[in-house]
Amino acid sequence: MKYDFENVIDRKGTNSLKWDLFDDDIPMWVADMDFKVAPAIQDAILKRANxxxxxxxxxxxxxxxxxxxxxxxxxxxxxxxxxxxxxxxxxxxxxxxxxxxxxxxxxxxxxxxxxxxxxxxxxxxxxxxxxxxxxxxxxxxxxxxxxxxxxxxxxxxxxxxxxxxxxxxxxxxxxxxxxxxxxxxxxxxxxxxxxxxxxxxxxxxxxxxxxxxxxxxxxxxxxxxxxxxxxxxxxxxxxxxxxxxxxxxxxxxxxxxxxxxxxxxxxxxxxxxxxSEDWLDELREVLFENKQIVKDYLADELPVIKLVECNATYLLWLDCSELKVPSKVLSGFLRTNQGVFLSAGIDFGKNGDNFLRLNIACPQELLKEGLGRIKAGVIALNTINKGLY
Structure with a gap:
């Protein structure tokens, strides 16, 4: 791989909407990426800044x-x-x-x-x-x-x-x-x-x-x-x-x-x-691999949540209807219980209330940590609800 899509970058303290607006451990909501920009972009900005x-x-x-x-x-x-x-x-x-x-x-x-x-x-x-x-x-x-x-x-x-x-x-x-x-x-x-x-x-x-x-x-x-x-x-x-x-x-x-x-x-x-065209094409490969990680993880570890079939964006739409919990409640519980923040589906319309939106544009280490926390949160919520699903 020519570009760095693997290292986790500490974005806290940079006035980041994603990382600094709330005190979540793993924010996976707003649509920006946790990857370094293409080197040509950074070089161009530094040149202008000089x-x-x-x-x-x-x-x-x-x-x-x-x-x-x-x-x-x-x-x-x-x-x-x-x-x-x-x-x-x-x-x-x-x-x-x-x-x-x-x-x-x-x-x-x-x-x-x-x-x-x-x-x-x-x-x-x-x-x-x-x-x-x-x-x-x-x-x-x-x-x-x-x-x-x-x-x-x-x-x-x-x-x-x-x-x-x-x-x-x-x-x-x-x-x-x-x-x-x-x-x-x-x-x-x-x-x-x-x-x-x-x-x-x-x-x-x-x-x-x-x-x-x-x-x-x-x-x-x-x-x-x-x-x-x-x-x-x-x-x-x-x-x-x-x-x-x-x-x-x-x-x-x-x-x-x-x-x-x-x-x-x-x-x-x-x-x-x-x-930066080659950077973008490599990014697309990384995002596709991240999508497969989520798909396999849900199928093997958390089959109660289904990944909606998609072929664009780094925002995955998760069907959580089997959990029988409103999306605001589910999203809120995952945040308070596990420190992982996904967007509640109800924010996208009433017909989105059985869903969560997951941002996967991050290094695999962070993605896998987030998935583990989602699973732990769902298990904890199921225990509280006395096994409703």
Whole structure:
């Protein structure tokens, strides 16, 4: 192995959201990784840091070219500079889109269980959440297209998670095309959040929405923050070929002050996309191996919890329905009893309450310690509940 994905890095005392916000021994919740970044990224940041002035920063064309070349090379998704906007993050971008493309009181559709911040960004902007619950059957998820058709008739906007967080699903090109046709039918603006797109199993690629559908009212949100573990630099882009939508979003992002640039962000992003591809591909191998460790461990040591089949992200969706315990109770007990923190499924929607979300983006030593604590916590809880499962 060329890169270091094995050594456990002490992140406490670094103002880490994951490690310093709470006093948990093993936090396995928020979506960042406990691995060192690619060396090229660290080198680029140190080089920029060596210049002693950190003033206001412009976004160079080289950053957009890095995005364009990456998606063309890896996904045959051809973008143009004039169709892109810079933003400090995917969720700030989506918030600006909601304000610029919908009205107060409008209904915005999401597919639950889904990233919990989707709920907040809709409700905090005084819009209404409309859910198209995913169908969970035989350990897998699929879209209820009949329900989607009905719900889109009431919606002004749809926010798609592609690949899907938390269930780890890569939507097929056929699925995306059907979604596009339904959005066209009901004249619904579609936002595709593709932030997890690079984190797929080895040999598998995701399908960009804009290469899978000809629908023209589509905006894609892209960022290297998950793929290269650089969320702290707050950098992303928005892409759409629809000039009217692009202009309205551009104006709103400027009003929201979400189009500014971190002084280190451009260096980090360009080093990621231009110089760190082999690091990412090695990371994908590591994450796939970690996923197999979890799968085997649950099957051999903790069969009461089932791993939902997935092929993207480093966030595993665990079916805990046999435990007959609400997810908040289960997550809370694992924290207080064992010091291991997983996300409660209820946070992702009511239909997520039988699940926990597990972040496996950490060295195997830490992952195995976490799994052991989960097992010990489940055994302790079962003892308290007098063997209900």
């Amino acid at each position: 210049h002693p002035v950190y003033g206001y920063t412009i976004v160079p064309n080289g950053l957009f070219e890095a995005y364009i070349n990456w998606w063309d090379r890896r996904y045959d998704f051809k973008m143009s500079r004039e169709d892109m906007l810079y933003s400090i993050g995917v969720m700030p971008s989506i918030s600006s889109m909601i304000r610029s493309l919908t009205d107060v009181g409008d209904e915005i559709l999401i597919q639950s269980p889904v990233y919990h911040v989707f709920y907040y960004v809709i409700e905090d902007n005084n819009r209404k959440v409309l859910e198209n619950p995913l169908i969970y059957e035989n350990g897998m998820y699929r879209i209820d297209f009949d329900d989607l058709d009905e719900k889109l008739s009431k919606s002004k906007m749809m926010i798609l998670c592609n690949p899907h967080n938390p269930v780890g699903k890569i939507w097929s090109a056929d699925d995306l095309n059907r979604i596009g046709e339904l959005c066209r039918k009901h004249n619904v603006v579609l936002i595709s959040d593709e932030i997890h797109c690079d984190l797929t199993d080895p040999g598998i690629k995701y399908n960009p929405f804009e290469t899978s559908s000809s629908y023209d009212k589509v905006i894609t949100c892209l960022s290297p923050s998950k793929s290269f573990n650089i969320a702290g630099f707050q950098s992303s882009v928005v892409h759409t070929k629809n000039k009217e939508l692009l202009e309205r979003i551009k104006v709103q992002m400027h009003v929201d002050n979400s189009d500014s640039c971190n002084v280190f962000a451009t260096a980090a992003v360009m080093a990621a996309y231009n110089e």
